[in-house]
Amino acid sequence: MRILVTGGAGYIGSHACLRLLQDGHFVVAIDNLDRGHQTPMDMLGSVYPDSFRFVHSDLGNTKIVLDTINIHSLDTVLHFGALAYVGESVEQPLMYYKNNIASGIGLLDACDQAHNGAGISRFIFSSSCATFGDPSDDMIPVPEHCPQTPTSPYGSTKLQMEQILIDYAKKRELDNNPIALTILRYFNVAGADTSGLLGEDHSPETHLIPVAINAALGRRTSMTIFGTDYPTPDGTNIRDYVHVDDLIDAHVLAMNTISVGQCEAFNIGIGKGYSVREVLEAVRRVSGVDFPIQDAPRRAGDAVALFCDSHKVRTVLGWEPRYTDIDAIVSTAYSWMLSHPDGYAE
Numbered sequence: 001m002r003i004l005v006t007g008g009a010g011y012i013g014s015h016a017c018l019r020l021l022q023d024g025h026f027v028v029a030i031d032n033l034d035r036g037h038q039t040p041m042d043m044l045g046s047v048y049p050d051s052f053r054f055v056h057s058d059l060g061n062t063k064i065v066l067d068t069i070n071i072h073s074l075d076t077v078l079h080f081g082a083l084a085y086v087g088e089s090v091e092q093p094l095m096y097y098k099n100n101i102a103s104g105i106g107l108l109d110a111c112d113q114a115h116n117g118a119g120i121s122r123f124i125f126s127s128s129c130a131t132f133g134d135p136s137d138d139m140i141p142v143p144e145h146c147p148q149t150p151t152s153p154y155g156s157t158k159l160q161m162e163q164i165l166i167d168y169a170k171k172r173e174l175d176n177n178p179i180a181l182t183i184l185r186y187f188n189v190a191g192a193d194t195s196g197l198l199g200e201d202h203s204p205e206t207h208l209i210p211v212a213i214n215a216a217l218g219r220r221t222s223m224t225i226f227g228t229d230y231p232t233p234d235g236t237n238i239r240d241y242v243h244v245d246d247l248i249d250a251h252v253l254a255m256n257t258i259s260v261g262q263c264e265a266f267n268i269g270i271g272k273g274y275s276v277r278e279v280l281e282a283v284r285r286v287s288g289v290d291f292p293i294q295d296a297p298r299r300a301g302d303a304v305a306l307f308c309d310s311h312k313v314r315t316v317l318g319w320e321p322r323y324t325d326i327d328a329i330v331s332t333a334y335s336w337m338l339s340h341p342d343g344y345a346e
């Protein structure tokens with residue numbers, strides 16, 4: 001296939017590019033480099049000079065996106081490009097709506113106009129478990145039909161893009177020009193590719209596993225558990241950590257399974273919840289370092305427990321995660337962070 005990867009310079013998008021290139025696809029990554037990194041784009045370009053291109057642009061620039069799709073005869077879009085900090089979205093909601101919705105519509109306009117109006121035929125959208133907000137106890141583990149009631153602007157932008165895409169797919173059906181639409185709602189993505197080429201490098205870093213690894217590696221003096229009084233067995237939040245390579249597997253399976261005219265949503269997580277304390281114990285085991293941990297009050301907006309009912313993605317797409325153990329996931333992140341003390345060092 002000939003694939004446009006939006007947000008291709010980001011953590012998940014770059015892992016997707018690598019996997020698609022390994023599988024023999026032609027890939028164009030597009031990214032405004034606001035949060036993404038030039039270095040992995042350069043690396044992929046040097047390893048795959050014939051099948052990889054990088055375009056530095058905002059998705060809201062419909063002309064550049066349209067030209068990119070047409071020039072390279074692209075047929076498939078994997079749309080990762082978005083701002084993705086829950087807390088930041090509460091502080092700067094307009095920035096989130098502008099980037100995740102307005103630019104997302106710019107991208108869709110280009111997809112619609114591409115190939116003299118024939119359009120893009122396959123679209124996979126990175127949505128989030130944040131669209132579910134804080135599900136009630138009877139919705140844990142979280143199935144696809146869980147009511148979607150986001151509790152942050154970030155979650156709202158992901159839900160609204162889902163709805164915009166579903167309406168767009170319906171319009172394509174009416175035009176007798178159907179599209180294959182897949183919505184993947186990620187739970188907590190973690191880990192790094194084992195080739196050592198790519199990893200997770202956010203600035204600022206707020207995610208639990210890399211923050212804890214930084215503490216273990218002495219790159220910060222301690223770390224904080226946000227909330228120890230939750231109604232969970234050890235009082236800390238529970239999340240479903242899915243390895244980034246397993247997550248990309250789900251995209252590849254969706255590309256090959258969901259046919260034009262179909263519109264499907266899947267929750268992507270391993271179906272097992274780990275508490276914050278359990279994750280920190282895993283980081284201590286993997287690193288061998290008993291780094292200091294401080295208890296702190298709850299972080300605003302955190303759901304108590306979010307883990308996935310992965311039945312649908314396993315049965316419909318045949319997805320089977322390779323990483324089902326938290327130590328194995330943490331190990332891949334640890335290896336990359338150990339060998340990249342300054343991340344991509346940009």
Ligand code: UFG
Pocket residue numbers: 084085086128129130154187188189206207208209211223224225226227237238239276299302303306
């Ligand atoms: N946590 C800490 N200390 C830290 C960092 C995190 O205790 O220093 C806790 C959080 O309170 C939470 C858990 O670790 O309970 C996981 O937090 P992350 O920040 O790693 O991840 P989130 O669950 O907040 O966010 C993830 C994705 C978002 C997505 C969200 C949906 O990163 O993109 O899930 O809930 F929107």
